[in-house]
Ligand SMILES: *[C@@H]1O[C@H](CO)[C@@H](O)[C@H](O)[C@H]1NC(C)=O
Ligand SMILES: *[C@@H]1O[C@H](CO)[C@@H](O)[C@H](O)[C@H]1NC(C)=O
């Protein structure tokens with residue numbers, strides 16, 4: 001996940017995004033009709049040893065994105081050689097094509113035996129955010145195993161996914177599995193700083209080839225465990241949307257002069273007043289638009305009285321609930337476009353009237369708003385023509401992907417979650433309040449699902465982009481198993497079966 005907002009995202013997830021039901025389920029069928037037997041996701045002791053060692057080796061390569069144009073290209077190149085050695089069978093398989101894109105990103109095309117089936121795409125990213133060693137229990141690029149955990153930067157975000165996807169495919173082809181449905185594996189190398197050299201180029205390549213995808217699976221979403229005290233069981237959250245972003249630079253220019261005879265207002269005062277108005281005026285509360293309202297309604301019955309009654313009757317309690325959600329800065333991030341003043345620069349000398357005052361503001365845009373709407377609102381709130389606006393960068397929120405009975409990718413994930421995590425019976429659509437590489441792929445499909453097949457507990461959240469990021473060996477094995485199952489499930493036909501759990 002990009003940007004250091006993961007803990008926020010996670011917590012918010014926790015507080016809010018709950019629980020969906022599993023109404024209307026599709027069953028997985030098809031293998032038996034083709035006479036192909038399903039390959040059980042059981043791995044030998046040797047395979048399990050090899051897979052965890054491969055993850056450790058991946059962590060040891062410091063593929064850090066330091067800034068938008070600043071990468072450890074030595075490490076990125078090394079990573080390319082590393083996967084070649086770690087997954088030898090995959091690279092030798094005739095129906096798998098490998099391409100390097102944008103110098104350090106990787107695209108695998110797995111040609112399925114049935115060209116009538118629409119392909120899908122699994123994506124993950126190779127790069128990590130920096131990890132200065134101070135504060136870590138073990139060095140962040142050591143990949144050390146301790147007490148059943150593999151430690152290091154990238155163990156949760158997101159080399160676990162890079163490695164689990166390739167590992168699952170390696171194990172499948174080692175067992176002579178030939179997929180029916182084609183799929184792509186896209187491994188970007190600059191997700192943490194934009195994705196413009198990796199994911200964006202891969203997407204352009206696929207678009208040029210006329211590819212349309214059944215769905216995409218990306219990061220951002222987990223099996224959440226221990227977040228609601230009143231909830232006995234963990235639940236899975238699959239993010240179906242993602243916030244947009246706008247970075248605005250504000251500038252006020254004035255004629256410089258001597259401070260002994262100052263004008264009534266300076267550039268600093270004008271800009272500060274405008275920014276203060278912006279901070280005092282929250283952008284609109286959008287609770288009720290976007291996936292959250294549905295999710296809250298689905299969540300209702302999982303809570304004890306009176307929360308269940310309140311959430312079941314949002315026609316009446318919506319204003320109350322939306323006000324409550326505003327009170328906590330994390331849940332607040334889910335219901336509106338957020339405003340964060342991140343930089344302010346002005347002044348050159350102690351006795352000179354400042355010619356220029358500048359500030360940058362980072363907005364995270366709610367799925368029900370657009371960049372242009374936010375710019376218009378901000379201009380109205382500032383209400384001062386002397387403040388000039390420059391858009392440094394911006395993108396709209398991502399469309400909300402379907403999560404109904406007919407949504408193939410969502411149902412495929414749901415079914416795979418239920419088979420790999422049998423104790424989880426709740427799968428919920430959610431919103432990702434950070435950003436992923438997904439936004440570069442929106443021309444290829446309307447169905448984008450963000451889910452890491454991993455348990456996540458509250459304390460794990462802060463480790464992502466923070467200190468002591470780690471994954472248990474068992475959790476990693478489960479992630480490999482999940483991908484191993486998912487690839488096979490994608491080759492089956494989803495068909496209506498009786499509902500498992502009704503709301
Ligand atoms: C870049 O990666 C290489 C290994 O591939 C490592 O030796 C080097 O220290 C890294 N550079 C920085 C600045 O982290
Ligand atoms: C999507 O396609 C349009 C039209 O070809 C193009 O202008 C746009 O850049 C594409 N967007 C992405 C994210 O690839």
Ligand SMILES: [Zn+2]
Nearest residue numbers: 001002157158
């Ligand atoms: Zn990530």
